[in-house]
Amino acid sequence: MTWEILNVIGTMAFGISGAIVALDEKYDLFGVYLLGFTTAFGGGLVRHVVLGLPVSEVWEQSMLFLIAFITLTLLFFIPFHWFFKEWEKWGVFFDAIGLSAFAIQGALFAVAAGYPLPAVIVGSVLTGTGGGMIRDILAGRKPLVLHKEIYAMWAVLGALVIGLGIATEMWELMVLLVLIITLRMLSVIYDWRLPSRSDWLRFVSSFRK
Amino acid sequence: MTWEILNVIGTMAFGISGAIVALDEKYDLFGVYLLGFTTAFGGGLVRHVVLGLPVSEVWEQSMLFLIAFITLTLLFFIPFHWFFKEWEKWGVFFDAIGLSAFAIQGALFAVAAGYPLPAVIVGSVLTGTGGGMIRDILAGRKPLVLHKEIYAMWAVLGALVIGLGIATEMWELMVLLVLIITLRMLSVIYDWRLPSRSDWLRFVSSFRK
Amino acid sequence: MTWEILNVIGTMAFGISGAIVALDEKYDLFGVYLLGFTTAFGGGLVRHVVLGLPVSEVWEQSMLFLIAFITLTLLFFIPFHWFFKEWEKWGVFFDAIGLSAFAIQGALFAVAAGYPLPAVIVGSVLTGTGGGMIRDILAGRKPLVLHKEIYAMWAVLGALVIGLGIATEMWELMVLLVLIITLRMLSVIYDWRLPSRSDWLRFVSSFRK
Incomplete structure (x- = not known):
């Protein structure tokens, strides 16, 4: 049940984020479906x-394919930009929802399959960032995961919370879902970054003098 | 039997299209094999x-590997461009054959595995365009599938014809094979395109005034 | 036992080569782990x-994940470039070790699974070059495998030696390991290349006059 809700949320959010990139790149109707579905x-x-x-x-989720198909079709034909300004920026928000939902779902799958913590982390990161990376590579964009603001690290956080058994109940997972979305959006808004090596070496060098 | 014929046709056509791209990019002998085989x-x-x-x-098709190996070796060593002019353009034609043969084969596999229509479409598109996309990404070219003229939509057409049970007999599949090749080549020659969103919005806007 | 040693050598070498590329591209701490692990x-x-x-x-190798994690963490935090000059160039060397170890390991896996020679070659090439190709694509670099100096051909050599049953003993495989590393490094240093088609056509043309 939990998995299915996360699946619907993640699928719709990533579908929309893919469609927004396709519209932004002025792809045709097929391009919208291609980027949305992938x-x-x-x-x-x-x-x-x-x-x-x-x-x-994956192929037995006919309902999910139908939901994605309807969502993408509506996005293409409804002139929503008459009502929303700067709708391209919404792409980052929907990507954050997809990242969070799929990271949690990926971690749950790895745990359910009995894998150890490293696999839970990799499963969470790959699931959460995989769709978006395919989208960005197909659209010839620099993958969001390699942008400066913290991205995949929040999938790692979700993997740790789940892999270490901190969140197991439905409501705990929903809190985690909102938490990861929030942290990701704060990362974009306030340009949160992880230390780079030159930050670290500057720090170390300060002891050297 | 049908699958095997489609397999030989698709493999040779895509192998040749890969080799042509490799020669065009001035890769060495290994590059020709790499791009041809992938x-x-x-x-x-x-x-x-x-x-x-x-x-x-996939690995039990030794005969197919041998056919591809011989084809690629001949392409490398025979100075065929002394006889053919503008041979690079043939790459688009061989790619169309590969697209058609593999799209049909992919759809047949998905149907045989008992998958529903969405999986038949995805199987057809991925099989038909997968090899070409790997080729273009490896060669650093914009994937044909993202070009403006209709491409993957013809794989979708093939998937629908097969998935809905319209074509099942060998001769029907061969007609479909030729049809998809023809439609793809006509798309290139006459620059057939799907509507983009701006086409659609212009159409809608005409009612607004 | 042999597989495990090759696995540790290949994993550490490719991990280091990934981290060096990440540091070179000035990625943050997460980028070093991402590129190192992938x-x-x-x-x-x-x-x-x-x-x-x-x-x-793959996921049951917790010890290996731990080794990689420690290696990457040390690489990030220790200011080793105070002692080594031109450490970026070491990336090519570590990549050569990874190429050799994983090519041999991939060939052994294919042989153990009872596959015929073409699959042994493909397994060896994909295993040996796969990690490095993901690294280069993620970092937006031209994959080493497409550089001019001979690269994947040495993985093919390893596949032939193993697939034809020439090397089976542990010590023979270790000799092969060192041989492939040496041949790869000599290819870089002396810019060894395979013939391109224009080399071949020039050769053929010399008979034409």
């Missing part, structure tokens, strides 16, 4: 392949 | 992984 | 997926 289902597919789970499960 | 077998491999079919099947 | 484990993962081996094996 972003929405790429993460789950990569997770299943990388964790060795039965890929056929 | 284009020829990448589509089938991606299909098997994505549809959850046993990958070992 | 380079170190990407090859093995691609091998398992492509050869149809159980992916879960």
Whole structure:
């Protein structure tokens, strides 16, 4: 049940983020479907392949394909930019929802499959960032995951919280979902960054003098 | 039997298209084999992984590897451009053959595995365009699938015809094969395009005034 | 036992080469882990997926993840460039070690799975070059495998030596390991290249006059 809700949320959010990038790049109708579907289902597919789970499960979600199809079709045909200004920026927000939902779902899958913590982290990061990376590579953009503001680290956080058994209940996972979205958006807004090596070496050098 | 014929046609066509790109980019002998083999077998491999079919099947086609090896070796050593002018353009034609053969084959695999229509479409598109996309990404070119003229949509057409049970007989599939090749080449020659969103919005706006 | 030693050597070497590229590109701490881990484990993962081996094996190597984690952490925090000059160039050397170790390991896996020679070659090349290709694509660099100096051909050599049963003993494999590293480094230092088609055509043309 939890997995299904996370799946619907993540799929719709990543589908929308893919469609927004496609519209932004002025792709045609097929391009919107291509980028929408690969972003929405790429993460789950990569997770299943990388964790060795039965890929056929991915194809048995006909309801989810239908939801994504309707969402993408509406996005293409409704002139929503007459009402929303700067709708391209919403792409970052929907990507954050997808990142959070899929990171949590990926971690839950890895835990359910009985994998140790490293696999939970990799599963969470790959699931959460996989769809978006395929989207960005197909659109010829620099992957969000390599941007300066903290991104995949929040998937690692989710993996640790789940892998160490801190959050297991439905409501705890929902809190975690909102938390990761919030942290990601704060990272973008306030340009939060991890230390780079030159930051570290400057810090070390200050002891040298 | 049908699958094997489609497999030989698709493998040779994509192998040649890969080799032509490699020669065009002035890669060495290994580059010709690398691009030829990845284009020829990448589509089938991606299909098997994505549809959850046993990958070992891909490796049991020794005859096919031999055919591809001989084709690529001949292409490298025979100075065919003394006889053909503008041979680079043939790459688009061989790619169209590969697209058509592999799209049909991918759809047949998905149907045989008992998957629903969305999986048949995805299987067809990924199989038909997978090898070519790997080729273009490796060669640092913009993937054909993202060009303006209609490309992957013809794989979707093939998937619908097969997934809805319209074509099942061998001769029907061969007609479909030729049809998709023809439609793809017409798309290139006459620059057929799908509507973009700005086309659509212009159309909608005309009602607004 | 042999596999495990090759696995540790390849993982550490590719991990270091990934970290060096990340530091070179001025990525942050997460970028160093991302590039280090994907380079170190990407090859093995691609091998398992492509050869149809159980992916879960990859995730049961907790010791290896720990080794990689410690290696990458040390690389980030220790200011080793105060002692080494031109440390970026070491990246090519560590990549050569990873190429050799993983090419041999990939060939051994394919042979153990009972695959024929073409699969042994593909397994060796993909395992040996897969991690490095992911590293270079993620970092937006031209993949080493497409550089002019001979690279993947040495993985093919290893595959032939193993696939044809020439080397089977532990010490023979270790000789092969050192041989491939040496040949790769000589290729870089002396700029060894395979013939391109224009070399060949010039050779053929000399008979024409």
